Amino acid sequence: MVLGLTHAGAEDWARMRALQYGRLFEATKLKVASHALAAVASIWLFRDVAPLSMIFGWALLLGTVVAYGARVDLAMHDVTRHKLNAQEFRRQVEIAALTGLVWVAPVAWFTLHAPDSARLELWAILALLLTVSAVIIPAAPMATVAFAGTVGLPVICGFVLTGALPMALITCLFVATIMLGTIETSRHFLMSRLGEAGVAERNEVVSLLLGEYEEGDADWLWETDTNRRVRAVSRRFAYALGMEVSEIDGQPFVQLLAGAAWANGRFHPSMHDLAERLKRRERFANLPVQVVVRGEKRWWELSGQPRFDEAGDYAGFHGVGSDVTQARASSEKIAWLARYDTLTGLPNRMMLTEALGEAMLYAEQWRTRCAFLMIDLDRFKAVNDTLGHLIGDQLLARVSDRLKSLMSETELCGRLGGDEFAVVIRDASDLSRVSRMAQAVIDRLSEPYTVESHTLFVGASVGAAIGPRDGGSVEELMRNADLALYRAKDGGGGQQCMYEPALLAQAEERRKIEFAMRHALDRNEFHLVFQPVVDTGDEAVVSFEALLRWENPELGTISPAKFVPVAEDTRLIVPIGDWVMKQACIQATQWPRHVKVAVNVSGEQLVDANFHNCVVSALAMANLPAQRLEIEVTESIFLRDAAGARLALERIMALGCSVALDDFGTGYSSLGYIRKLRFSTIKLDRSFVQGAAVGNRESLAVARAVVAMADSLEMATTAEGVETEAELALVRKLGCTKIQGYYYGRPMAAAETLTLFQKDRRKAG
Numbered sequence: 001m002v003l004g005l006t007h008a009g010a011e012d013w014a015r016m017r018a019l020q021y022g023r024l025f026e027a028t029k030l031k032v033a034s035h036a037l038a039a040v041a042s043i044w045l046f047r048d049v050a051p052l053s054m055i056f057g058w059a060l061l062l063g064t065v066v067a068y069g070a071r072v073d074l075a076m077h078d079v080t081r082h083k084l085n086a087q088e089f090r091r092q093v094e095i096a097a098l099t100g101l102v103w104v105a106p107v108a109w110f111t112l113h114a115p116d117s118a119r120l121e122l123w124a125i126l127a128l129l130l131t132v133s134a135v136i137i138p139a140a141p142m143a144t145v146a147f148a149g150t151v152g153l154p155v156i157c158g159f160v161l162t163g164a165l166p167m168a169l170i171t172c173l174f175v176a177t178i179m180l181g182t183i184e185t186s187r188h189f190l191m192s193r194l195g196e197a198g199v200a201e202r203n204e205v206v207s208l209l210l211g212e213y214e215e216g217d218a219d220w221l222w223e224t225d226t227n228r229r230v231r232a233v234s235r236r237f238a239y240a241l242g243m244e245v246s247e248i249d250g251q252p253f254v255q256l257l258a259g260a261a262w263a264n265g266r267f268h269p270s271m272h273d274l275a276e277r278l279k280r281r282e283r284f285a286n287l288p289v290q291v292v293v294r295g296e297k298r299w300w301e302l303s304g305q306p307r308f309d310e311a312g313d314y315a316g317f318h319g320v321g322s323d324v325t326q327a328r329a330s331s332e333k334i335a336w337l338a339r340y341d342t343l344t345g346l347p348n349r350m351m352l353t354e355a356l357g358e359a360m361l362y363a364e365q366w367r368t369r370c371a372f373l374m375i376d377l378d379r380f381k382a383v384n385d386t387l388g389h390l391i392g393d394q395l396l397a398r399v400s401d402r403l404k405s406l407m408s409e410t411e412l413c414g415r416l417g418g419d420e421f422a423v424v425i426r427d428a429s430d431l432s433r434v435s436r437m438a439q440a441v442i443d444r445l446s447e448p449y450t451v452e453s454h455t456l457f458v459g460a461s462v463g464a465a466i467g468p469r470d471g472g473s474v475e476e477l478m479r480n481a482d483l484a485l486y487r488a489k490d491g492g493g494g495q496q497c498m499y500e501p502a503l504l505a506q507a508e509e510r511r512k513i514e515f516a517m518r519h520a521l522d523r524n525e526f527h528l529v530f531q532p533v534v535d536t537g538d539e540a541v542v543s544f545e546a547l548l549r550w551e552n553p554e555l556g557t558i559s560p561a562k563f564v565p566v567a568e569d570t571r572l573i574v575p576i577g578d579w580v581m582k583q584a585c586i587q588a589t590q591w592p593r594h595v596k597v598a599v600n601v602s603g604e605q606l607v608d609a610n611f612h613n614c615v616v617s618a619l620a621m622a623n624l625p626a627q628r629l630e631i632e633v634t635e636s637i638f639l640r641d642a643a644g645a646r647l648a649l650e651r652i653m654a655l656g657c658s659v660a661l662d663d664f665g666t667g668y669s670s671l672g673y674i675r676k677l678r679f680s681t682i683k684l685d686r687s688f689v690q691g692a693a694v695g696n697r698e699s700l701a702v703a704r705a706v707v708a709m710a711d712s713l714e715m716a717t718t719a720e721g722v723e724t725e726a727e728l729a730l731v732r733k734l735g736c737t738k739i740q741g742y743y744y745g746r747p748m749a750a751a752e753t754l755t756l757f758q759k760d761r762r763k764a765g
């Protein structure tokens with residue numbers, strides 16, 4: 001084992017040889033010196049008995065072999081790192097044997113040629129050399145044994161041959177002693193090397209551990225005694241606590257970490273967790289603990305395990321810790337971002353969904369109800385489009401502040417996206433409370449806002465759904481609240497609507513309409529009807545309004561009030577509107593030259609890039625002068641893309657077409673665009689006409705104002721929806737220029753319009 005001849009597993013063998021031979025280079029210098037000395041002494045012995053050339057040749061040979069051996073030894077310098085391989089080991093032994101053989105040469109020569117005294121002197125020199133190598137090179141026992149063997153054996157033989165038997169015996173003993181002694185010394189040497197290596201290895205582990213933890217400047221080792229008091233405080237640990245080592249040593253661990261909060265007992269729950277584990281002597285890893293360092297809350301991650309003394313008794317805890325405040329802050333930030341809306345700071349859709357899920361569970365558990373309110377701002381788009389996103393964003397932030405101020409403990413508001421908000425009401429056992437909340441939201445959000453010196457008016461519509469009554473799942477409840485919201489918005493905004501199953505049926509119908517409408521043009525299901533507009537003065541027809549009709553084999557006759565909004569939402573209104581435009585123009589050519597045709601155009605059509613082309617080609621195809629085409633638009637077109645809509649209208653006007661403002665008074669009452677665009681006619685909505693006729697003062701006031709304004713802007717006015725004699729009298733008194741209504745004629749088929757002129761002619765004739 002010590003010699004390196006037995007193999008205790010290749011890995012161990014190499015490692016052990018490395019431990020031995022690693023020290024060899026230290027002895028090499030001494031070895032070379034001792035050989036040189038022995039050589040000089042031998043040469044002095046030879047000087048008279050041997051020829052000079054032989055002495056010189058031998059010295060050269062010895063020098064070469066020893067030098068080579070020294071080189072091999074020095075090459076093993078770093079052997080502790082790479083471990084000694086068998087080849088290196090063998091080479092080392094071979095060289096030792098070779099060196100021995102070189103020394104044997106003079107022995108052989110002397111035995112034959114020299115006197116006994118000289119032979120004894122040479123042997124004394126060799127014995128010294130053997131002793132020296134045995135003593136100074138315990139690192140390489142096998143080499144020494146080989147050397148002693150190769151030298152000793154011929155010497156013994158020499159003594160035997162010359163009859164010096166006692167000398168042979170003594171030499172035998174000497175060589176044996178040297179060999180055994182070498183092996184024994186080497187064993188000790190190896191043992192101590194192994195011991196050293198063990199210590200080093202342990203040190204390595206410790207420094208590795210320390211290195212790893214001390215490297216990052218926030219990590220440290222900690223240790224407590226059986227009383228959970230801090231012991232063996234490291235500087236780093238003290239630094240992490242923002243204290244001196246002396247202040248900390250012997251302090252209760254948990255109390256140290258909790259800081260001032262310890263006294264009032266208001267420390268973070270994580271501290272209880274830690275204390276509990278220490279008490280139970282339970283090992284823990286990466287336990288997050290909120291500590292207080294210099295009055296500042298920080299997050300630490302602690303790992304620890306109980307330690308035991310030699311007798312196996314519990315001696316306290318030890319472990320490592322690190323400050324993870326920063327990492328935690330960023331992961332908290334990420335978690336926050338995932339659950340909150342960055343613009344308003346309100347919970348986002350994800351968190352609202354979660355909250356609704358919890359509210360539904362709660363409702364199920366306690367057999368109560370929860371509610372989900374969906375809120376949509378009215379006219380927000382107009383603000384965004386006219387004043388820009390920066391103002392829009394600020395407005396949204398104000399809206400959220402107001403919304404938040406309305407919430408109690410059991411309600412949570414959030415932003416679903418865009419101008420859509422929502423409220424989760426955990427306890428909706430009292431249904432009137434839900435509608436009170438909805439109304440409060442509408443009222444509060446409808447109050448004017450001041451953002452960067454702009455006074456802004458936006459309203460809100462609310463749709464509500466009650467769980468579990470209106471839906472068993474979060475998705476269903478949200479969808480139904482959305483349906484209710486849709487209905488509320490449909491009503492013109494500023495309203496709340498509670499979900500009812502009929503809404504689902506309507507939504508279903510809407511879906512059906514949408515589906516059927518996709519093929520309606522191809523299947524020729526559309527046709528136009530025309531309603532006459534007469535001059536107030538002479539009651540002569542001045543124009544017809546083209547009104548779209550749709551007859552579907554399955555759905556029957558569907559009112560435009562129902563299908564036009566669907567067509568607008570799906571943008572199917574663009575190809576449909578194109579068809580209407582062409583049909584209307586064609587029909588107009590059948591009427592007298594002074595009779596115009598009015599065509600309703602939706603906002604979606606106006607902002608369509610192809611709208612101008614559509615008008616031009618319709619006029620060209622029908623060969624109708626542009627002056628005979630009137631486009632009817634409502635105020636709603638200015639809500640979306642006001643600039644785009646205005647531009648489109650100006651291009652149509654440039655062709656010679658006129659533009660009428662439809663349903664006036666019902667929409668977004670900002671009069672700015674009336675001054676900017678030269679409308680030919682303002683159509684007073686039917687509701688004012690009928691309202692004023694039954695004595696509604698407000699309707700009358702609006703009607704008067706509209707007529708006065710139109711007059712001052714030199715625009716014509718058309719009173720819509722005149723059905724009765726009384727209404728007719730009223731609009732005459734108001735001074736409207738034109739009248740449209742059942743009183744003069746219902747929307748009629750194309751062919752029927754022609755009979756009107758025949759009657760006219762008959763009347764005139």
Ligand code: C2E
Nearest residue numbers: 547548560561564580600601602721722723740741742747
């Ligand atoms: P609108 O432009 O205000 O059209 C006038 C509506 O009032 C028509 O309803 C007409 O039938 C109705 N009306 C006319 N006189 C009277 C009356 O004396 N009493 C009552 N109660 N109603 C009267 P209609 O045809 O159902 O059209 C509804 C709406 O559908 C239209 O309102 C218009 O906004 C839209 N629309 C119709 N055709 C088209 C179209 O081709 N394109 C577009 N984009 N929209 C259309």
Ligand code: CA
Nearest residue numbers: 545600632662
């Ligand atoms: Ca119209």
Ligand code: CA
Nearest residue numbers: 662663683720
């Ligand atoms: Ca109208």
